[in-house]
Amino acid sequence: MQEHLPVQAPPRGRIPQIDHDSIRTLGLALFSPAPYLEVMRHLVAGLRGLGLLGKWHVPAKSSLFRARQRLGFEPLQVLFAATAKPMANESTPGAFWRGLRLLAVDGTCWDVADTEANQAAFGRPGNGRGTRRSAFVQVRMAALVEVGSHAVLDAELAGCRTGEVTLVGRLPRSCDAGQLVLADRGFLGVPLWRAFTATGADLLWRVTQLPCTTGVAPDMITSTASELR
Template identity: 55%
Template sequence: MVSVGLLARVYPAGAVDRAVEACGRRERRSRVLPARLVLYFVLGLALFSPDPYLEVMRKTTFGLRQVGLLGTWREPSKPSISLARRRLGWEPLRELFARTVVPLAEPSDAWAFWRGLRLMAVDGTCVDIADTPANDEVFGRHGGRPKPGERPYKRAAFPQARVVGLVECGTHAIVDAEVTDYHTHETTAGRESARSMRPGMLVLADRGYPGVELWRGWATSGAELLMRLAGSRYSLVPDEVLADGSWLTTIYGHTDRRREHGIQVRAVRYQLEAAGEEYTLLTTLTDHEQYPGSELAALYTERWEIESTFKELKAQQIGAGQVLASKTPDGILQQIWGHLLVHYALRVHMLQAARANTENLDPDRLSFMTCLRAARRITMMPPADFFPSA
């Protein structure tokens, strides 16, 4: 059965139970909808988006019924499912995500590394959510809260939740995420990505990110950084000009008026022939011989892999033009974490499929949409040790 079988291979029942237990959501008495089954049901909602509740429940329990694990269990009503979702909350899904997701590529996967560094990217995206007073109050929307004295922007049709992710470029695996309201800037939410950065990573980010405090927080993780600079944000006075034309410079925060707490970085400036526009990158990789500036300029295009990842999540998995249907903020958070978990599970299976190929394919050559359709279509039996409750 797809929605339990495929997902339970990435998120085994024991891992689900531990996440539920850690959040204090394990039931104290026997229920028709135990926490374990409800969590898998939420994953089913994401996998079969935008199918309605009862249809997803039938798909989620089909395999269990086929092997006799449900016994005399009767399909619950829609209100019962809604109540069970509220009991579970969103925290166990976030906990399961935090406990389970890791970068997937092996050091032998040359397509995921550059000069021994695992390529990662950070960026943010927004997800449309149901237009209810509660969602609007908690998450907000574009044009919804003008500053005092300013004319409001055109009001967006729906509230939005912001998701900032840390993605492994080679596999499109989202290995860290922060979910916030629309009005929290992605650089603020992005500070939390440092918890999943490690030595041996090279993190790419767009021009909105290279603030001194964010840079310092990410660099403390031991990861290397490569970010595009927005305009003339820093003067970039050379401390030392290097042989490849890049240079070492010191950047300061806007509150560091005495310039006492600067960070030395390397600046790489280049021009794209087609556009004629000049770009500047900042990096922690100060050795110009080991990390040539021309290669860094070419490498920066890998940042677009995170844009493709968000397209998979939003346009293909959630569905183009679809709005997350939960009427409450807790329900929205539950849905978002469910979608993040399902996307990761699909990416795990895509990598396994690529490795099973005799050519050890780069997963980029496989279609996410084809994988998603197959996961929705193929009926697989659940693992032999799977039961709907502990």
């Protein structure tokens, strides 16, 4: 973290505050069902057994809330960009096919805190009842994932009304030759197909529509299919 962000040097023997806050935030993701204070107990459990905690004690819950707000998203974004790399090797089950590293793209949505700031940034999906808005604000994410390790190599987030195809269109930046990118139905289309193939990656995408409705020429599909035999 210190290599990528301008962090003021702490006193000798102490960890920078930004690293403390980052570790706590990562712990919230690892132990997501647990309350804040329980997450802290999980993180320091081994240190206490080694006698490394000294007089340290779990801080008040309000202090953890403030630390999370103080951290913001930028340090975690930098940390992800610096560490999101393929993890599988040739011995990892399901990671390679005929020498090609298997990747997959897909999208999902999840609920976030119902705040005015989140609603302004991400919006709410509609429904067919009442106010025609869902109960929760939602974020949409599209991700490029390594199949064998499930490691997320790249991701794009936006409001729930931004389409998956739009977000996936930003992911070719992390593709390269020697990879086979898998995708489910709904992503096939000339602009997206060309964006991925321009990286040198091979594609295997599910098709549920006729080529004439997607704009993809039949020979684009049959040439790929013949190589898979």
